[in-house]
Amino acid sequence: MGFNIVLVEPEIPQNTGNIARTCAATGSTLHLIHPLGFTITDKHLKRSGLDYWNDVNIEQHNSLDELMKKFPAGKFWFSTTKAPKKYTEAKFEDNDFFVFGKETRGLPEDLLKENIDMAIRIPMGSLIRSLNLSNSVAIILYEALRQNDFFELEGESKYLQ
Numbered sequence: 001m002g003f004n005i006v007l008v009e010p011e012i013p014q015n016t017g018n019i020a021r022t023c024a025a026t027g028s029t030l031h032l033i034h035p036l037g038f039t040i041t042d043k044h045l046k047r048s049g050l051d052y053w054n055d056v057n058i059e060q061h062n063s064l065d066e067l068m069k070k071f072p073a074g075k076f077w078f079s080t081t082k083a084p085k086k087y088t089e090a091k092f093e094d095n096d097f098f099v100f101g102k103e104t105r106g107l108p109e110d111l112l113k114e115n116i117d118m119a120i121r122i123p124m125g126s127l128i129r130s131l132n133l134s135n136s137v138a139i140i141l142y143e144a145l146r147q148n149d150f151f152e153l154e155g156e157s158k159y160l161q
Helices: 013-027 043-049 063-068 109-114 133-147
Strands: 004-008 027-032 057-061 076-079 097-100 119-121
Touching: 004 013, 004 063, 013 027, 013 133, 027 063, 057 063, 076 133, 097 109, 097 133
Parallel strands: 004 027, 004 097, 027 057, 076 097, 076 119
Antiparallel strands: none
């Protein structure tokens, strides 16, 4: 049980590290779509993920198309500021994929047009262009978890022992 976080060509290692830590906390798989704007051994990436790297299932793919072909029955949600549907209006299910674009440009327009029914947005004021990528991932992922009663995530933490 769990969800899939897809980062298309992420550029900032600290965001990816924070997202990896969120994936570790939630049992989600992190899919990285190349090219990356950093190396996977980047010190900022590792620092952001702290000591949780061994607890994260990370898969790397050459393209989003490659990932989608690998999971033809997968339900892919596309996060964008341009979607008509709020993320709270979507019904998320086990193994769904949440796709996020690069920090500076988001997802390609043609991809969004082809998948407008699966595009979701986080409501926000008009003073900024978008939220931080790692914050956006956390907001949408935790709504999906809430809708699915958190998949029994609240087991005893090894850090409380």
